[in-house]
Amino acid sequence: MNNIYRENILEHYKNPLNHEEMADATVDFEDTNPVCGDEIHFWVKIDDDGKIKRATFKGRGCAISQASASMLTETVEGMTVEEVEELGADEIRELLGVPLSPIRLKCALLGLKVLQGALLKYKGEQVNKR
Amino acid sequence: MPSDKKVQGSLNFHKKMAFKICVVAQMDQLSIENIRKDFPILSRKVRNNVPLIYLDNAATTQKPKQVVDAIADYYLRYNANVHRGIHALSEEASEKYEEAHLKVAKFLNAKFQEVIFTKNTTEGLNIVAHGMYDRLERDDEIVVTRMEHHSNIVPFQVLARKTGAKLKFIELDKFETLNLESAEKVITDRTKLVSIPHMSNVLGTINPVKDIVDIAKAHGSLVLLDGAQSVPHLPVDFADLGVDFLAFSGHKMLAPMGIGGLIGKEEVLEDFEPLLYGGEMIKYVDYERATWNDLPWKFEAGTPNVGGGIGLGVAIDYLSNIGMERVHKMERELTKYTMERFSELDFVQIYGPPSEYRGGVVSFNVFNDDGELIHPHDVSTILDEHGIAIRAGHHCAQPLMRAMSIPATNRVSFYIYNNYEEVDKTVEVLKEVKALFS
Numbered sequence: 001m002n003n004i005y006r007e008n009i010l011e012h013y014k015n016p017l018n019h020e021e022m023a024d025a026t027v028d029f030e031d032t033n034p035v036c037g038d039e040i041h042f043w044v045k046i047d048d049d050g051k052i053k054r055a056t057f058k059g060r061g062c063a064i065s066q067a068s069a070s071m072l073t074e075t076v077e078g079m080t081v082e083e084v085e086e087l088g089a090d091e092i093r094e095l096l097g098v099p100l101s102p103i104r105l106k107c108a109l110l111g112l113k114v115l116q117g118a119l120l121k122y123k124g125e126q127v128n129k130r
Numbered sequence: 131m132p133s134d135k136k137v138q139g140s141l142n143f144h145k146k147m148a149f150k151i152c153v154v155a156q157m158d159q160l161s162i163e164n165i166r167k168d169f170p171i172l173s174r175k176v177r178n179n180v181p182l183i184y185l186d187n188a189a190t191t192q193k194p195k196q197v198v199d200a201i202a203d204y205y206l207r208y209n210a211n212v213h214r215g216i217h218a219l220s221e222e223a224s225e226k227y228e229e230a231h232l233k234v235a236k237f238l239n240a241k242f243q244e245v246i247f248t249k250n251t252t253e254g255l256n257i258v259a260h261g262m263y264d265r266l267e268r269d270d271e272i273v274v275t276r277m278e279h280h281s282n283i284v285p286f287q288v289l290a291r292k293t294g295a296k297l298k299f300i301e302l303d304k305f306e307t308l309n310l311e312s313a314e315k316v317i318t319d320r321t322k323l324v325s326i327p328h329m330s331n332v333l334g335t336i337n338p339v340k341d342i343v344d345i346a347k348a349h350g351s352l353v354l355l356d357g358a359q360s361v362p363h364l365p366v367d368f369a370d371l372g373v374d375f376l377a378f379s380g381h382k383m384l385a386p387m388g389i390g391g392l393i394g395k396e397e398v399l400e401d402f403e404p405l406l407y408g409g410e411m412i413k414y415v416d417y418e419r420a421t422w423n424d425l426p427w428k429f430e431a432g433t434p435n436v437g438g439g440i441g442l443g444v445a446i447d448y449l450s451n452i453g454m455e456r457v458h459k460m461e462r463e464l465t466k467y468t469m470e471r472f473s474e475l476d477f478v479q480i481y482g483p484p485s486e487y488r489g490g491v492v493s494f495n496v497f498n499d500d501g502e503l504i505h506p507h508d509v510s511t512i513l514d515e516h517g518i519a520i521r522a523g524h525h526c527a528q529p530l531m532r533a534m535s536i537p538a539t540n541r542v543s544f545y546i547y548n549n550y551e552e553v554d555k556t557v558e559v560l561k562e563v564k565a566l567f568s
């Protein structure tokens with residue numbers, strides 16, 4: 001029983017990693033899932049060579065959405081912007097390692113959606129700078 | 131001072147009453163077990179091979195064998211289009227389909243010509259919204275409440291935008307009941323339509339329809355009642371309530387999906403514009419123009435859901451057999467018990483009014499040891515792993531959730547086949563949920 005709430009998910013939910021605002025972030029972005037009211041805000045620091053130096057988040061919502069965001073902050077560290085843009089549902093499933101119904105998958109994907117939103121905003125800003 | 135004899139008499143009376151109530155409760159338990167036998171799905175196992183506990187009846191109810199058999203019988207024995215063919219099958223099908231209208235009419239105390247079959251409550255509400263289009267001028271008013279389901283607010287937002295009418299809201303008291311003083315203020319001579327839910331699908335509140343009708347009628351407004359949550363669960367008397375329209379869904383009252391009803395006062399329907407035009411709803415058609423069919427057919431354009439209508443008729447037979455007073459009472463007892471059991475859990479918050487004011491719906495949230503809300507999705511996922519089906523989310527009432535400053539709630543909702551053990555089991559799992567997330 002309690003298939004979804006494996007120890008590691010509960011651990012990330014109760015003690016999320018990188019769970020803070022970042023004052024010197026390169027970019028930040030916030031979004032919600034209107035269906036369940038989950039909210040996530042991501043802050044990302046990006047190197048000059050386009051690599052993620054650090055990602056932090058804050059949010060409110062179900063264990064799946066918050067644990068998934070917490071795990072993401074760890075995973076994307078050192079990845080390039082392009083690599084993060086290529087992440088999708090398969091990678092998130094793998095990251096969480098638990099069976100997810102289609103509805104719960106939406107919860108799991110919220111963090112990634114917000115993070116990718118932040119990167120899109122970053123790229124837009126880069127273009128405008130030029 | 132009462133004599134000893136009187137006291138003794140009164141004591142006996144109370145003893146007798148207590149005995150009676152006890153017997154009634156036992157009888158209900160017995161009949162619940164009998165009722166359950168008609169619902170094969172209730173003996174199903176789900177997830178990790180655990181028995182199903184279905185507590186999501188406000189979303190849709192399960193179907194008894196009698197209803198499914200009647201639909202199968204139609205498709206296997208007398209399937210035909212209605213009101214068209216001059217042949218045996220078509221006549222049989224037409225007769226049964228009309229008979230289903232009659233059953234609804236009798237069930238809700240309306241006239242046969244006042245019963246329009248729709249696909250669900252939403253369609254009924256949209257028929258009324260559409261029909262109001264010609265009847266509204268700029269600065270006229272449409273009044274709804276702060277406890278609306280999306281389907282009783284969105285059609286009127288659009289109607290207001292298209293006509294320049296204003297959409298106004300009757301306020302709530304403590305997010306529990308309608309504030310009648312607010313209704314007095316909000317409803318004016320410019321109000322052309324007041325639309326309220328008979329029972330809230332989130333708070334469970336049963337609204338004082340007649341009080342609202344009195345206010346609306348004093349200002350000459352039409353009244354639409356969203357009966358999605360009331361028609362399945364309480365005795366509803368259309369004529370006595372005095373509303374002009376009443377919409378409901380069959381699937382929330384043992385009937386299949388895709389069938390529902392809109393009851394409308396004959397004199398209002400007579401010159402009300404239909405939403406759909408086409409076959410079946412006409413009487414005489416020329417290349418240039420057409421005249422409309424008699425009521426209720428004027429509002430049932432195209433081939434209707436005949437099997438669904440027949441299923442709805444049988445669902446009504448099933449409910450009438452139990453008796454709607456009894457249905458309401460059984461659910462009220464179970465709801466009261468649920469609220470008592472939930473109140474024993476200091477980490478559970480219940481929303482909505484005391485049990486006397488509500489039907490079989492209890493919305494609640496669960497908190498961990500740090501007083502943080504455990505998200506309803508997490509609560510319902512764990513209940514689900516124990517076979518317990520509840521609803522978690524905003525219940526199609528996003529504005530209400532936002533006004534209450536909560537992201538979502540859990541909701542249990544009952545029907546005639548739910549029993550006390552199912553509530554007990556739910557309480558046990560809620561304790562587990564709290565422990566897991568603390």
Ligand SMILES: Cc1ncc(COP(=O)(O)O)c(C=O)c1O
Binds near residue numbers: 251252279358379
């Ligand atoms: C109060 C209320 N109104 C309207 C509806 C819409 O019913 P349907 O989806 O069957 O059209 C519902 C269903 O959840 C409801 O609870």
